[in-house]
Amino acid sequence: xxxxxxxxxxxxxxxxxxxxxxxxxxxxxxxxxxxxxxxxxxxxxxxxxxxxxxxxxxxxxxxxxxxxxxxxxxxxxxxxxxxxxxxxxxxxxxxxxxxxxxxxxxxxxxxxxxxxxxxxxxxxxxxxxxxxxxxxxxxxxxxxxxxxxxxxxxxxxxxxxxxxxxxxxxxxxxxxxxxxxxxxxxxxxxxxxxxxxxxxxxxxxxxxxxxxxxxxxxxxxxxxxxxxxxxxxxxxxxxxxxxxxxxxxxxxxxxxxxxxxxxxxxxxxxxxxxxxxxxxxxxxxxxxxxxxxxxxxxxxxxxxxxxxxxxxxxxxxxxxxxxxxxx
Ligand code: F6P
Numbered sequence: 001x002x003x004x005x006x007x008x009x010x011x012x013x014x015x016x017x018x019x020x021x022x023x024x025x026x027x028x029x030x031x032x033x034x035x036x037x038x039x040x041x042x043x044x045x046x047x048x049x050x051x052x053x054x055x056x057x058x059x060x061x062x063x064x065x066x067x068x069x070x071x072x073x074x075x076x077x078x079x080x081x082x083x084x085x086x087x088x089x090x091x092x093x094x095x096x097x098x099x100x101x102x103x104x105x106x107x108x109x110x111x112x113x114x115x116x117x118x119x120x121x122x123x124x125x126x127x128x129x130x131x132x133x134x135x136x137x138x139x140x141x142x143x144x145x146x147x148x149x150x151x152x153x154x155x156x157x158x159x160x161x162x163x164x165x166x167x168x169x170x171x172x173x174x175x176x177x178x179x180x181x182x183x184x185x186x187x188x189x190x191x192x193x194x195x196x197x198x199x200x201x202x203x204x205x206x207x208x209x210x211x212x213x214x215x216x217x218x219x220x221x222x223x224x225x226x227x228x229x230x231x232x233x234x235x236x237x238x239x240x241x242x243x244x245x246x247x248x249x250x251x252x253x254x255x256x257x258x259x260x261x262x263x264x265x266x267x268x269x270x271x272x273x274x275x276x277x278x279x280x281x282x283x284x285x286x287x288x289x290x291x292x293x294x295x296x297x298x299x300x301x302x303x304x305x306x307x308x309x310x311x312x313x314x315x316x317x318x319x320x321x322x323x324x325x326x327x
């Protein structure tokens with residue numbers, strides 16, 4: 001028989017729209033299955049410091065539509081150390097917690113992976129990151145909202161680009177991944193998209209501009225933060241030298257991409273993941289991330305999830321699509 005009675009939930013790493021919907025789902029599913037649920041403040045920092053709060057049905061009322069995370073989040077240096085993780089484990093024992101739910105991205109699951117290999121306590125993860133850079137799920141919580149935020153912002157930039165015949169270089173988030181750039185770039189009809197996975201390089205961009213349409217002066221180039229080109233301002237400087245006739249501007253979208261109301265897709269995904277996390281724990285799952293692949297719920301070991309190896313979206317098929325559409 002499953003002995004899980006008390007579970008704790010935390011959010012960690014960069015916030016993502018839909019994290020609150022995920023917390024709500026974990027709490028409500030926990031109560032539905034007759035568990036006691038505790039929220040942990042500030043991610044792994046709160047775990048180490050014993051910052052726990054009992055959560056009830058009403059603690060998560062009216063949050064499904066809110067961006068950010070009511071539990072707050074942090075990137076914990078101490079949890080990267082064996083001593084930090086031991087302190088966290090001892091806090092869980094002191095508070096009689098039988099299982100842990102972590103909501104976050106790459107860094108969160110790297111920590112969770114170590115933690116679950118070191119200590120005998122079930123841990124389940126929910127993919128919460130705008131970057132969509134985890135294997136084991138088609139989409140992460142926050143990605144849909146973020147790409148819609150990017151599309152809305154670039155549609156506005158496009159108005160100015162068209163009116164002034166300007167070339168805009170727009171930098172979007174994605175420290176290690178170009179998936180925000182790729183999908184939003186297709187969505188706004190970008191003339192070129194620079195992502196770390198494709199490694200076009202500034203020279204590749206110059207070639208594309210040289211051979212591209214000459215009768216269209218307004219252009220949108222999207223640069224993922226993690227691309228080797230060294231950021232949008234750097235690309236802008238090189239292009240200014242090479243194409244003195246272009247009127248070039250640079251825009252870095254920054255943290256607006258992480259905030260705001262989650263889209264319906266993110267709310268539903270987060271809700272389904274939250275319930276599946278609790279059900280997974282009760283069915284004996286541990287050391288795994290909940291994901292959705294082809295509409296089915298799957299549980300993927302943390303060490304596989306953090307390898308990004310299913311990032312099939314950055315396949316040549318998608319890159320060819322960008323090239324065809326930017327003619
Ligand atoms: O949440 C992921 C992410 O948005 C990355 O794409 C980005 O590099 C990073 O967070 C920036 O986070 P912060 O400003 O919190 O360090």
